[in-house]
Amino acid sequence: MASVDxxxxxxxxxxxxxxxxxNAGALVNLDRTLACRITDLGTAFHGRLSNGRLLGLEDGDxxxxxxxxxxxxxxxxxxxxGRLDLPRALANRRVSISASPFDLLKLRKLL
Structure with a gap:
């Protein structure tokens, strides 16, 4: 298990x-708040995705x-x-993403 740090x-x-x-991310019109929840550590991080950038990353949900x-x-x-493929991880339920269908399509372009 990895640490919080x-x-x-x-x-x-x-x-x-x-x-x-x-520059590539600027083509994706996505400005949304983001939470990353680490289930085995009981912790989370949050920030904002804006024009292909991850901004203001802080501790907490x-x-x-x-x-x-x-x-x-x-x-x-x-x-x-890059050792775990996102589509495969989603299919195997190792990762879950909660977002609107339109946001999921835009996220796919970023990743």
């Missing part, structure tokens, strides 16, 4: 990668987040490191 570092890495691809991702700490790290 390792999960935070992985999400920071994701934010850096999205920032590096911000946002129960009103428009997009919520739930997974274990190890699966979160594997996803961000």
């Amino acid at each position: 390792e999960c935070r570092q992985a999400l920071d890495e994701l934010a850096r990668r999205l920032e590096a691809n911000a 946002d129960p009103k987040a428009k997009i919520a991702l739930s997974t274990t700490s190890d699966d979160l790290i594997a996803l961000i490191q």
